[in-house]
Amino acid sequence: MDIQLQKVSYAYAKGTPFEKRALFDVELAIPSGSYQAIIGHTGSGKSTILQHLNALLKPTEGALQIGDRTITAGKKAKDLKPVRQKVGIVFQFPEHQLFEETVLKDIIFGPMNFGVSEQEATKRAHKLIELVGLPHTILEKSPFDLSGGQMRRVAIAGVLAMEPEVIVLDEPTAGLDPRGRKEIMDLFLQLHKERNLTTILVTHSMEDAARYADRIAIMHEGKCVLTGSPEEIFGNAEKLATYRLEAPRIVRFQRELEAKIGRRLQTLCLTEEELARAITAAVREERAGQ
Amino acid sequence: MMEKMIFGRFMPGDSFVHKLDPRSKLLFVFAFIFIVFFANNPVTYAGLLVFALLVIFVSRIKLYFLINGLKPVIILMVFTFLLHIFFTKEGNPIFEWKFIHVYEEGLRQGIFISIRFLVLVFMTSILTLTTSPISITDGLEVLLNPFKKLKLPVHELALMMSISLRFIPTLMDETDKIMKAQMARGSDISTGPIKERVKAVVPLLVPLFVSAFKRAEDLATAMEVRGYRGGEGRTRYRQLKWDGKDTLAMILLVAMTALLITLRS
Amino acid sequence: MDEILSLDHITFTYSPDEPNVKNAVEDVSFTVHEGEWIAIVGHNGSGKSTIARLMNGLLFPQQGTIKVMNEPLTEENLWEIRSQMGMVFQNPDNQFVGATVQDDVAFALENNGIPYKEMVKRVHEALQQVKMDQLLNHEPQHLSGGQKQRVAIAGALALKPRLLILDEATSMLDPQGRAEVLATVQALREETGLTVLSITHDLEEAILADRMLFMNGGEKFAEGTPSEIFALGDQLLDLGLDLPFAMKLTKLLKQDGVELQGEHMTEEELVNDLWTSNFKK
Ligand SMILES: Nc1ncnc2c1ncn2[C@@H]1O[C@H](COP(=O)(O)OP(=O)(O)OP(=O)(O)O)[C@@H](O)[C@H]1O
Ligand SMILES: Nc1ncnc2c1ncn2[C@@H]1O[C@H](COP(=O)(O)OP(=O)(O)OP(=O)(O)O)[C@@H](O)[C@H]1O
Ligand SMILES: [Mg+2]
Ligand SMILES: [Mg+2]
Numbered sequence: 001m002d003i004q005l006q007k008v009s010y011a012y013a014k015g016t017p018f019e020k021r022a023l024f025d026v027e028l029a030i031p032s033g034s035y036q037a038i039i040g041h042t043g044s045g046k047s048t049i050l051q052h053l054n055a056l057l058k059p060t061e062g063a064l065q066i067g068d069r070t071i072t073a074g075k076k077a078k079d080l081k082p083v084r085q086k087v088g089i090v091f092q093f094p095e096h097q098l099f100e101e102t103v104l105k106d107i108i109f110g111p112m113n114f115g116v117s118e119q120e121a122t123k124r125a126h127k128l129i130e131l132v133g134l135p136h137t138i139l140e141k142s143p144f145d146l147s148g149g150q151m152r153r154v155a156i157a158g159v160l161a162m163e164p165e166v167i168v169l170d171e172p173t174a175g176l177d178p179r180g181r182k183e184i185m186d187l188f189l190q191l192h193k194e195r196n197l198t199t200i201l202v203t204h205s206m207e208d209a210a211r212y213a214d215r216i217a218i219m220h221e222g223k224c225v226l227t228g229s230p231e232e233i234f235g236n237a238e239k240l241a242t243y244r245l246e247a248p249r250i251v252r253f254q255r256e257l258e259a260k261i262g263r264r265l266q267t268l269c270l271t272e273e274e275l276a277r278a279i280t281a282a283v284r285e286e287r288a289g290q
Numbered sequence: 291m292m293e294k295m296i297f298g299r300f301m302p303g304d305s306f307v308h309k310l311d312p313r314s315k316l317l318f319v320f321a322f323i324f325i326v327f328f329a330n331n332p333v334t335y336a337g338l339l340v341f342a343l344l345v346i347f348v349s350r351i352k353l354y355f356l357i358n359g360l361k362p363v364i365i366l367m368v369f370t371f372l373l374h375i376f377f378t379k380e381g382n383p384i385f386e387w388k389f390i391h392v393y394e395e396g397l398r399q400g401i402f403i404s405i406r407f408l409v410l411v412f413m414t415s416i417l418t419l420t421t422s423p424i425s426i427t428d429g430l431e432v433l434l435n436p437f438k439k440l441k442l443p444v445h446e447l448a449l450m451m452s453i454s455l456r457f458i459p460t461l462m463d464e465t466d467k468i469m470k471a472q473m474a475r476g477s478d479i480s481t482g483p484i485k486e487r488v489k490a491v492v493p494l495l496v497p498l499f500v501s502a503f504k505r506a507e508d509l510a511t512a513m514e515v516r517g518y519r520g521g522e523g524r525t526r527y528r529q530l531k532w533d534g535k536d537t538l539a540m541i542l543l544v545a546m547t548a549l550l551i552t553l554r555s
Numbered sequence: 556m557d558e559i560l561s562l563d564h565i566t567f568t569y570s571p572d573e574p575n576v577k578n579a580v581e582d583v584s585f586t587v588h589e590g591e592w593i594a595i596v597g598h599n600g601s602g603k604s605t606i607a608r609l610m611n612g613l614l615f616p617q618q619g620t621i622k623v624m625n626e627p628l629t630e631e632n633l634w635e636i637r638s639q640m641g642m643v644f645q646n647p648d649n650q651f652v653g654a655t656v657q658d659d660v661a662f663a664l665e666n667n668g669i670p671y672k673e674m675v676k677r678v679h680e681a682l683q684q685v686k687m688d689q690l691l692n693h694e695p696q697h698l699s700g701g702q703k704q705r706v707a708i709a710g711a712l713a714l715k716p717r718l719l720i721l722d723e724a725t726s727m728l729d730p731q732g733r734a735e736v737l738a739t740v741q742a743l744r745e746e747t748g749l750t751v752l753s754i755t756h757d758l759e760e761a762i763l764a765d766r767m768l769f770m771n772g773g774e775k776f777a778e779g780t781p782s783e784i785f786a787l788g789d790q791l792l793d794l795g796l797d798l799p800f801a802m803k804l805t806k807l808l809k810q811d812g813v814e815l816q817g818e819h820m821t822e823e824e825l826v827n828d829l830w831t832s833n834f835k836k
Contacts, residue, residue, distance in 0.1 A: 017301065017355050042699055042729045056470045081476060089474045097471040099496035109493070113476025144500070149599045158475065175645070175726050177598045177756050178797035204729040246730065249759075249800050253822050260826050261834045272800070276807035283813050283833045424654035452654060459696045460648050508649035515611055515642045516652070516663035516710065517634060523668045527661035527678070 001086060001165045001198060003030040003053060005224075007062035009073075010048055014060055022048040024222045025062065030215075032165075035192050035199045037209035037230075040219030041244040046170075046202045047092075049219070053168050053200065054087035055080045067165075085114045088164030092171045095151035098143040103129070103154050106143055110162040121161065128157040133183060149180045156184070160191070166198040167191070173208075185212060206248035210234055210270040218243055231268045250275055299359075301419045306535065307349035308420045312429030314536035318543055319417045325543075326406050328550040335405045337553065341546065342412045349420050356419075360411060367407045374400035423455040428528050445521030453509070461502060468497045557589040558625060559718050559750050560610060565619035567609060579605045580616070581773040587718070587752060592744060594761040594781075595754045597770030598795025603754045606770075607722045610752075611642055624717070638667055641711020645723040647703035651695040656687060659695075660710045667714065681709040684746075685739050701732025705739055712743070719743075721753040725760070733757070758799045762820050769796075782820055801825045 010023040022045050030036045038046050051057040052064055055071055063072040067086060071077050088110075091097065100106035107128065108121035116124075129139055132153040138146070143154055152172075159167070169188065173181040189212055192199045203209055209216055209230065216233045218226040220243040226233065234240070234251045246252070251268065254275060258264050265282055269275035302308075307315075329335045346353055357364065374396055381395030418426070431448035438444050469479070472493045479490045567580040580602045587593055595603050608614045609621060612633045621628045623636045644650050653659030657678050664674045682688040685705040695703060704724055711719055721740070725733040737760060743749050753764070761767055767784045769777040771794045777784055785791070785802055792798070798806070801819045809815060814832045819825040 016359070041731065051470065054474055056473060081478075084474055084476055089471075091467065091471045091474070094471065096497055096501055097468060097475070097493075099493045099500075109477075110475035113478075147600045162475065175723075175756075177795045178758065179792065179795040180599060182797065206730070244731065249822075253800070253804070253826070256822065257826050257829060260830050272803050272807055276804060276811055276813075279808060279829065280811040280813050283829075286834055422654065424658070453652070456651070456654055456695070505649050508644065508646060509652065511608075511613060512642075512644060512650035513652055513662075514613065515637060515640075517637055517666035517714075518662070519634065519666070524665050525668050525670060525674065527658060527665055527671070527674050529671065 001067040002032050002065070003067075003087075003166065003198075004028070004065040005049070005052070005062070006064065008049075008052060008059040008064055009061035010052070010057060011060050022222055023059075026222075026224045028217055028224050028227065030198065030200060032198055033196050035189075035201070035212060035214045037201045037203060037213035037216045038219060039203060039206065039209050039216060039245060042204075044219040045222045046219050048222075049224075050089065050168055050170055050200070050202055053166070054084045054089060056089075081114060085162055086164055087166045087168060088159040088162050089168045090156055090159050090170065090172050092174060093152075094155035094159070094172075095143075095148065097158075098151060098155055101142060102140055103143050103146075104139040106154060107139075107158045107161050110158050114162060124161045124163070125157070128160050129154075131160070132157045132187065149176055152176065152180075152184070156187075164197075166200065168200045168202070170202045171204065172201075173205075188212075206234070206246060207250070210248040210250065218245065220244075230270050234270070235268050254278075299419065300422050301351065302422070303350060303420065305348060305350040305420065307345065307416065309535060310420075310539055311530055311532050311536045312421050312425040313433055313530060313532065314539045315417055315421055316426070316429045316433060318539055319413055321543055321547075322413050323410060325547050325550060326409060328547070328554055329402075329406070331553070331555045334550050334553050335402055337550065338409045339405050342409045345416055346412060349416050351416065351419055356412070356415060360415060363411050364408075367404050367411075370407065371400045371404045374403055424452055424528075427452045427455065428530060432530060445524075449521075457505065460505070461498075464501055465494070465498055468501075469494055558586055559589050559591075559623070560587040560752075561585070561622045562606070562609070563620045563622070565606075565609060565616045565621065567605060567614060567616045569605075571617060578773050580609065582619075583770075583773075583775045584619075585768060585775065585778060587750060589717075590744075590748045590750055591766060592751045592764045593753070593766050593768060594764035595752065595768045595770060596756070596758070596761050596784075596796060597776070601770040601795070602773040603770055604722055605773075607642065607720050607752075607754060610720065611637060611640055638663075638714050639717045640720060641708070641714065641716040641718070642720045642722065643704065643707045643711060643724040645726055647700045647707070647727060648695070650707050651703055655692050655694055656682070656698070656706050657691045659706055660713050663710055663714050677713045677715075678709075681713040682706075684712055684743060685709045699732060700728045701735040704728065704732070704736050708736070708739060708743075716749075718750045718752065721751065721755075723754055723756065726756060733760075758797060762799055769794075771795075782818070785820055786818065 005026050005028045008023055008026045009021070011019055011021040013019050026049065038049065040046050048057065052059060053066065055077060058071055058077060059073045061073045063070055066083050069083055098106050100109060104122065104125050107125040108118065111121040111124060112118060125139060126136065129136060134150060134153055138150070143151055146154065167188070172188070173184050176184065185208060188199060191197045201208065201213060213230060216228060216230055217224055218233065225243060226239070234247050237247050237255065240247055250270065250272065254265060254269055257279070265278040267278060269278050326338060329338050346356065375392055376390065376396070378396035378399050379391070379393055381393045383391055383393050384397065385392040427448050431444055434442065434444045477490050477493050479487055479494065563584050565580055565583045566578055568576060568578040570576045583606065595606065597603055605614065609616055612628055623639065626632060628636055651659055652662050660678045660681055661674055664677060669677070679688060682691065685708050687702065687705050687709060690698070690702070698706070725736050728736065740751060744751060755761055762781045764781060767779060767781050768775060769784055776794065777787060785798060799820055801822045801824065805815060805819050805825055816828050816832060819828060
């Protein structure tokens with residue numbers, strides 16, 4: 001499902017002395033099946049955009065196209081349920097949304113709101129609990145007896161159970177230990193690849209954006225100022241700095257090394273494996289050249 | 291909708307009214323609530339209204355914002371006005387149409403009550419708009435200090451109030467976030483039959499309660515770690531300062547009371 | 556060096572009546588010396604926060620003794636000891652007590668009955684130390700997460716503590732906020748020699764510490780300098796941690812047959828080694 005923002009502007013508390021404009025003419029196209037990262041300094045409007053993606057907020061100017069639905073500023077939008085089903089959002093600290101007596105009931109809450117039968121929803125819950133790496137026995141427990149990391153996974157399963165076509169992630173790994181972080185990010189990558197799930201990741205981690213996304217958009221002071229592939233975005237450190245962002249650790253390392261050895265590696269590397277390969281190649285050349 | 295309400299909100303500024311000590315403002319508004327009842331004829335009511343408008347002018351809060359932000363309260367006022375008009379059947383009839391009869395006394399009463407209402411709402415709004423909640427709390431704590439002798443836990447009440455005030459924006463944000471998270475999962479509070487809507491409140495209330503509880507726990511820990519153990523032996527960082535402006539405000543209050551008493555019939 | 560704090564065979568459980576619940580902290584001992592920077596790492600639920608709470612007398616151990624400045628921690632000297640220890644928690648919103656920046660910093664001073672004039676001086680000093688003295692009257696909802704955490708640090712500093720405990724104080728922050736807070740802590744250490752104990756999931760931050768404490772399932776799994784801890788290699792991965800970037804890359808490069816002199820924890824070391832071992836003519 002394609003998503004397209006056309007000159008979207010948004011102001012909180014519009015028409016009051018407390019009015020606060022958060023988005024200015026944002027243009028952004030997210031094609032079906034892509035892995036899009038949205039990065040930007042804090043307060044740049046990332047979470048505001050994210051809430052437009054399933055019409056939790058409606059643009060105060062401009063329009064947005066979500067699949068075959070168009071949401072235009074000023075027009076009343078009726079029956080948004082289909083949109084909400086198709087675009088699932090995993091909010092920051094999603095464990096805060098758990099409320100049911102058992103994990104199972106919480107996971108089936110979403111799908112049942114969208115008219116899925118209890119039987120079918122339960123079937124999904126069983127499959128998903130395994131997918132997120134938890135034992136089946138946990139389904140009967142109260143979500144409030146789980147550890148923070150487990151609650152996070154349950155909440156994620158609850159969103160996936162709606163079987164959305166697009167999944168939107170707002171800082172999904174905040175507060176987790178390094179392994180938990182990697183497992184969750186790998187889970188979303190796997191879903192993205194296997195089910196061709198369109199994935200939109202809002203993150204402060206340049207490392208994650210570099211490693212997982214195939215397209216990146218930079219938000220700066222409420223505007224979408226730059227879009228491109230990770231190589232394009234992270235290749236230009238000066239430009240990043242003007243948006244108060246820093247290149248990922250790996251890119252900074254590559255640049256330092258290049259400065260030291262006085263020449264460039266073949267490509268800009270975005271994963272440790274790629275970088276190791278590129279350095280090895282450079283070392284071989286160097287030896288051969290001597 | 292809630293965003294537009296300005297009743298009980300604070301708008302920072304540096305006008306004469308903003309700079310007054312919270313104690314003088316509180317005393318003024320408390321006294322005003324009683325003084326209003328001295329008014330009983332057109333002159334005194336007009337006087338009150340003019341005075342309230344003057345205060346608004348001095349506080350540099352735009353009348354337009356005030357009226358816009360107080361809409362729900364003003365609707366209530368219009369309603370009381372109509373009630374008086376239709377149900378007071380004294381004096382000469384001045385308007386008759388089908389079953390509606392409006393009498394002179396009704397109109398008079400309606401206008402007076404509305405002015406009284408409006409003036410009170412204006413004055414209390416000005417108090418909260420020009421005084422930060424924490425200053426109001428400080429002012430109250432000091433003004434209520436004599437009641438400590440009667441075993442009223444003044445310090446604890448004031449602390450409770452200031453912490454609640456401090457957390458209102460945080461909890462509003464939280465409510466908004468949880469509501470959106472549940473809406474994204476297909477829960478819907480704003481449409482559908484009442485029974486369904488009531489049911490949809492549970493997914494909102496449970497997480498909100500859990501989170502408020504967690505916050506309270508965190509906050510209690512943070513306070514304990516920083517050595518908080520009740521009001522005993524505490525010093526105060528926020529010092530209130532009473533100066534000429536405040537005395538002036540008090541003189542104004544007395545003068546106005548005297549004026550109202552002489553002009554009332 | 557003076558001993559600031561020591562834990563001696565500490566065991567703690569949140570549910571003493573249920574014998575089959577695992578202890579949150581199991582037989583942990585270690586010592587903190589004046590001027591040190593110690594990082595505590597470990598997976599979620601490994602008992603890090605519980606240890607921090609024990610140190611501060613928010614919890615009392617079922618077994619073992621905790622000594623602060625060589626004095627055993629008891630109910631009696633609790634408040635005295637607390638005034639020597641500052642503590643900053645994870646959630647910036649849930650520890651901001653005051654209505655404005657300066658009120659929040661003054662909170663601990665008020666509690667300890669510091670006279671007004673002295674308070675004003677200390678509030679300003681503490682805020683200068685964290686570079687927040689321009690925002691005295693800001694309300695918490697108008698501050699970024701990093702700024703709020705710096706205010707929390709100032710609030711702790713105002714009492715001139717001997718030890719500052721940070722429990723994941725940077726984990727809810729964006730990279731810039733994190734960098735701000737870290738820089739603040741580092742500057743403080745340089746200027747005042749403050750002892751810091753920081754609980755963190757950020758390994759790049761842990762590398763900078765003098766010593767690391769590695770927790771696993773409530774037990775102390777290892778203790779040592781960062782290079783000693785990260786030398787554990789793949790064991791770290793099994794226990795919920797990861798390797799710092801430079802070490803991961805070193806490992807990959809060695810697998811590919813690139814010559815290197817040693818294991819490197821920081822990028823700078825690795826760049827230099829790559830240069831001297833492979834490119835320098
Ligand atoms: N409910 C709200 N009312 C008023 N202003 C808001 C509200 N939510 C956000 N804003 C403002 O809108 C702007 C954009 O906020 P947004 O939350 O989208 O930023 P963000 O990029 O997600 O930041 P972060 O990285 O800190 O999450 C900010 O200036 C913020 O202060
Ligand atoms: N208030 C509590 N009541 C009961 N059990 C608790 C409580 N707090 C923590 N625990 C349990 O004690 C153990 C240790 O928790 P602790 O919070 O110390 O871990 P942590 O290392 O700080 O984890 P994290 O990295 O997630 O912050 C966990 O198993 C946890 O579930
Ligand atoms: Mg955000
Ligand atoms: Mg913890």
